Amino acid sequence: MTINEIAKLADVSRATVSRYLNNGYISEEKADRVKKVIAQTGYVPSTQAQQLRTKKTKLIGVILPKINSESISRIVAGISLILSEHGYHLLLANTDNDEKKELEYLQLFQDNRVDGIILVGTIFTKEHKKLMKELPIPVVVLGQHVDGYSSIYHDDFGAAEAVTDLMIAAGGKHFGLIGATIRDVAVGQERRDGCLTRLKQAGISIDASAVREAAFSSESGYAMTKELMMTHPQIDSLFCATDSMAIGAIEYLKESGKRIPQDVQLIGFGDSKMGKVVEPKLTTVHLSYKTSGEEAAKIILELLSQRSETVREIKLGYRIVEGKSLRSL
Amino acid sequence: MTINEIAKLADVSRATVSRYLNNGYISEEKADRVKKVIAQTGYVPSTQAQQLRTKKTKLIGVILPKINSESISRIVAGISLILSEHGYHLLLANTDNDEKKELEYLQLFQDNRVDGIILVGTIFTKEHKKLMKELPIPVVVLGQHVDGYSSIYHDDFGAAEAVTDLMIAAGGKHFGLIGATIRDVAVGQERRDGCLTRLKQAGISIDASAVREAAFSSESGYAMTKELMMTHPQIDSLFCATDSMAIGAIEYLKESGKRIPQDVQLIGFGDSKMGKVVEPKLTTVHLSYKTSGEEAAKIILELLSQRSETVREIKLGYRIVEGKSLRSL
DNA sequence: TGAAAATATGAAATGGATTTCATATGTGGA
């Protein structure tokens, strides 16, 4: 079934059928005829032909660093919620933390496969920016603040400061920090700096060798905590850049006979399900990932509708979720 | 940049450029010319025009019951892994466990928006089957066994039998079962039946009122366990259809002063991260979700390539992951 | 050496819609 056949059957021109479908001028009489024919035939316009003609795909490319992660799936849930309300669909691209793939996808999506891109970012290189500059479609960056681009990000620095304050208030004297790669500005750099800033302000010194980098996994958190505690057994407060790392840390600490929080207190980031289940419950930072997904979707819709070049930036707040991994508050 | 401009610049016909792009007959000389022009202009063929002409989108629609779940994200990771290797992309559709939405998406994807569909299923109604029968593109069902369709599913029944045996061997006498809705054949029915079958064979009776249904969440697991233990305080073995439910159960049991596994032993399904972190570690069934995603992707690729109408069915095995939630094994 | 097969190329048809252009009619306001 094509629009031509419908036109013939309804005895109108192809243009009239198109107008019926797109709310153009059409008389009631012909509208009825077309309606009837379409109902009878079950005709559905060819998406490809429409896309070719209108240059719109109703698709948003979502580039993800990984797919199998609680925070990511919350983000995607948020994006999907808003976009599907507006008739858009998600084209997923999983880069598995591979920068090359990320660039590949940016390029692939370039040639109007999608109407816009939401890039859930970790690391931004010059190449990223260069490619993004050339993109003829709107991009929204999620999770990182990138100058010159619409971005939704979290107050990682502020949140890190806040939890550090809590640990200080709870009597933390000897700190350890398990962070992420500083190439990841939000998770690695901001969170680390927020913590170090407050420690400094509070006059608490922290050895450079007590500041470590782990991968985004509990296994890595476990290993790093082990190294850290071996060399710095006096540590009584541990700042972990993600819940996964904190979970690994808890595991090691318990194994090595440390009591949490009496001997060592610690915090994480992400408000993950794991953190609610672990013993003791993890005190963590809630970063409303779902909301950030929703906001990113809203912005991309805005950019698509008005074709405005405005750069919008949204910094989302945080909420500290109290568990039992800190000493008395 | 269109193929026309490239053709003009390279002083060949449009067809020759197309042949260059699609490995048709072309002389070295002209190939070089075209190659050079394409390199200079950065020309990329229009996806929409290609799609219109070739009727292929290189897109696979993936219909998910929800997006924010560990098992689902593992499945998607598996699908994505295989499909991206073959140049396909994922078009995501999240139904939020809404049957209507599921049918909508099946219908939406129908008109060659995608080349094939992977339906991660929970509940199958007559309407599902009717719609699927009409689909002009291949469908693979994941997670449920549906007669007449290619499907990848897990040995839910066998796994349920196996863990029930374990609980019996560990001295379980009074059983409780927290299942999922039996409309979900795999998770609700098969797992329940596997358990009940073995209990019966072992001569262990279980009260109908000790067989409950919970939603797919720890909160619901908590609530159901509470109800169950109120009415059946003698229960010493609890079969939970999912890890989430089991996590909720553990929470309630601990709160109510029961020791796990001494007073009550229990198992879950899913081998989730939460289950590894909870105290005591959950004994659970590993269902290789990622593998099932991969297999589903492979099958859809097969169906796409040879256009064979063959129905393929793959039943995946299981592996019991020992935690500490069962009495001595 | 001659016929069949492989290689090479361009013109034109094709896919299926939307949109512009031209034209016609109906309607409201001055």
Place this chain on the structure above:
DNA sequence: TCCACATATGAAATCCATTTCATATTTTCA
């Protein structure tokens, strides 16, 4: 009553590639 404007319609152009058809040239092999 006349002009401007909204409404209504179809023919034809357009979007941008792939593919078929026709035709020409080279190779290959008997």
